[in-house]
Amino acid sequence: MSTLIESAEMARTSFQSIPIIDLTNYTSRDSAVQRALALEIRHACIDVGFFYVQHHGVSDTLVEEFLEQSKEFFALPLQDKLKISNKTTPNRMGYSALLSGNNDPNNKGDLQEGFEMVGEPLDPLVNDAEAGGVGRNTWPEELPAFREAALRYYHAVYQVGKRLLPLFALALDLEADFFEEKTNNATALMRTLFYPPQEGHVGDRVIGIGAHTDWECFTILWQEPGKQALQVLNSQKEWIDAPPIPGTFVVNLGDQFTRWTNGIFKSTVHRAINRSGQQRYSIPLFFGANWDARLDPIPGCVSPERPLQYEVITAGEYVKAKLAETYGH
Numbered sequence: 271m272s273t274l275i276e277s278a279e280m281a282r283t284s285f286q287s288i289p290i291i292d293l294t295n296y297t298s299r300d301s302a303v304q305r306a307l308a309l310e311i312r313h314a315c316i317d318v319g320f321f322y323v324q325h326h327g328v329s330d331t332l333v334e335e336f337l338e339q340s341k342e343f344f345a346l347p348l349q350d351k352l353k354i355s356n357k358t359t360p361n362r363m364g365y366s367a368l369l370s371g372n373n374d375p376n377n378k379g380d381l382q383e384g385f386e387m388v389g390e391p392l393d394p395l396v397n398d399a400e401a402g403g404v405g406r407n408t409w410p411e412e413l414p415a416f417r418e419a420a421l422r423y424y425h426a427v428y429q430v431g432k433r434l435l436p437l438f439a440l441a442l443d444l445e446a447d448f449f450e451e452k453t454n455n456a457t458a459l460m461r462t463l464f465y466p467p468q469e470g471h472v473g474d475r476v477i478g479i480g481a482h483t484d485w486e487c488f489t490i491l492w493q494e495p496g497k498q499a500l501q502v503l504n505s506q507k508e509w510i511d512a513p514p515i516p517g518t519f520v521v522n523l524g525d526q527f528t529r530w531t532n533g534i535f536k537s538t539v540h541r542a543i544n545r546s547g548q549q550r551y552s553i554p555l556f557f558g559a560n561w562d563a564r565l566d567p568i569p570g571c572v573s574p575e576r577p578l579q580y581e582v583i584t585a586g587e588y589v590k591a592k593l594a595e596t597y598g599h
């Protein structure tokens with residue numbers, strides 16, 4: 271098998287579509303099965319930085335219940351949503367209003383509303399360190415079922431992320447547990463997003479979410495079926511559609527992985543424009559490294575011909591700087 275650097279040199283970054291990876295066997299203990307899956311992931315990460323996962327184990331019911339609650343949340347009167355505005359809550363979780371974020375500095379704002387949250391135990395009496403402590407989120411009091419639907423979805427998708435970590439490690443020729451201690455203290459941020467139809471709103475330099483890369487290790491994104499919006503930029507500067515495929519999540523790498531791999535794993539630029547003429551919903555969960563994890567290069571990713579491209583900083587320093595850039599906080 272080629273080394274990582276050789277594979278990166280042969281990368282086919284002019285991709286025209288996003289690969290689909292079947293996770294049916296991802297809990298298999300058979301090392302040959304694991305390696306085959308890791309190899310598929312390796313190619314997807316080096317060539318594209320995006321892939322779909324199918325047969326990921328998260329039930330449709332969890333998705334549907336949270337989607338229903340998300341729709342009800344965004345349909346609340348603005349003054350109710352603003353009661354939990356992320357500009358006023360103590361830890362910046364909660365509601366983000368239309369045009370309050372701006373992912374592309376060339377644009378004026380993102381045509382989306384959101385609700386941000388982190389993990390907390392479903393049962394408020396349990397203090398589960400793994401889930402990041404109790405009461406960290408601010409919930410909409412008008413919707414009593416929102417919290418449970420959100421957390422059930424969150425915990426299920428978080429587990430998908432946990433299971434992907436060893437595959438990413440194997441894909442990088444590392445021991446399966448390589449990322450364990452670098453991610454065991456991280457609280458993934460999740461957003462449920464609402465994009466009004468673009469028509470009628472289109473001002474100058476306003477789209478659903480402007481061109482950007484994600485900042486964490488990787489993102490697990492659910493997209494509402496039937497509504498094309500997400501696009502991914504290839505090395506020919508062509509925008510390639512990443513249509514919703516029922517039963518799948520989109521997984522895309524973020525900047526923390528790019529820094530760890532000295533650019534071998536791609537954190538690919540993407541954007542979303544909702545031209546479906548209808549309302550559109552999506553749910554990204556951003557799976558990051560521990561705040562204090564150093565993003566220094568992984569063995570095999572640096573050579574005299576491929577010198578280190580990034581200054582080594584911690585994951586927390588990186589995300590803080592990006593937050594300030596995008597949301598002004």
Ligand SMILES: O=C(O)CCC(=O)C(=O)O
Binds near residue numbers: 463
């Ligand atoms: O809504 C989408 O399809 C993409 C969202 C996204 O890229 C993000 O939140 O970082």
Ligand SMILES: [Fe+2]
Binds near residue numbers: 482484540
């Ligand atoms: Fe993104």
